[in-house]
Amino acid sequence: MKILGIIPARYASSRFPGKPLADICGKPMILRVCERAEMSKSLNAVIVATDDERIFDCVKRSGRIAVMTGSNLPNGTARCEEALRLYGEDFDAVINIQGDEPMLDPLMIDETAGLLEEDYCATLCRELHDGVSNPNIVKVVMSQNGYAMYFSRSLIPFNRSQKESVKIYQHIGIYGYSAEFLRKYVRMNDTPLSMAESLEQLKILENGYRIRIKVTASEAHNIGVDTPEDLEKVNVMINAGL
Secondary structure, three states: OOEEEEEEEOOOOOOOOOHHHOEEOOEEHHHHHHHHHHOOOOOOEEEEEEOOHHHHHHHHHOOOEEEEOOOOOOOHHHHHHHHHHHHOOOOOEEEEOOOOOOOOOHHHHHHHHHHOOOOOEEEEEEEOOOOOOOOOOOEEEEOOOOEEEEEEOOOOOOOOOOOOOOOOEEEEEEEEEEHHHHHHHOOOOOOHHHHHHOOOOHHHHHOOOOOEEEEOOOOOOOOOOOOHHHHHHHHHHHHOOO
């Protein structure tokens, strides 16, 4: 299977403008993410999909591949689909890699790629111990045969009986799609639950498609950089060799 890793990156951000170019120990964050993705054993190529010339030029100067996509795309998934078309090379599948996770464990990319050997859509999760009531942490419940049943910002499941030990799982925002399903996915309209939860992936479930999901074996510190305070935490951790 030929798999393309795509890192969507926008300059505009309400909480942290210019985030992809933020300095992390002397290197722009987008290049940190590229380096992590390039460590994967499963990707045949890694590209950055952006709508900003500053990010485009930064990536190109590093000797890597960047694709300029439209500025009015609704989300990173649509940016991935357009980048796949613009890149002009045939791939069987795409892995959407978050551009604000400079400490991403390449193992997660390989795990997602492994799931794509069996299915058209895949993602990961990990057991959650802290922040179970935090709406910014997306929870997921899954079936016994390894498919996502629902994603929510609320606590799921709610252990009403307290008689059984029930694990809570946090969704990890890495997605894999077959190229065919990605093209189909971006044509789906928003659905009631996806709008209510503000979780794009619920469109897949509401339209009757399945999402293969696996509990990652990675124990890495995956910190998404959403604010300057998050950036400082990452700088400290990388300086400490974590």
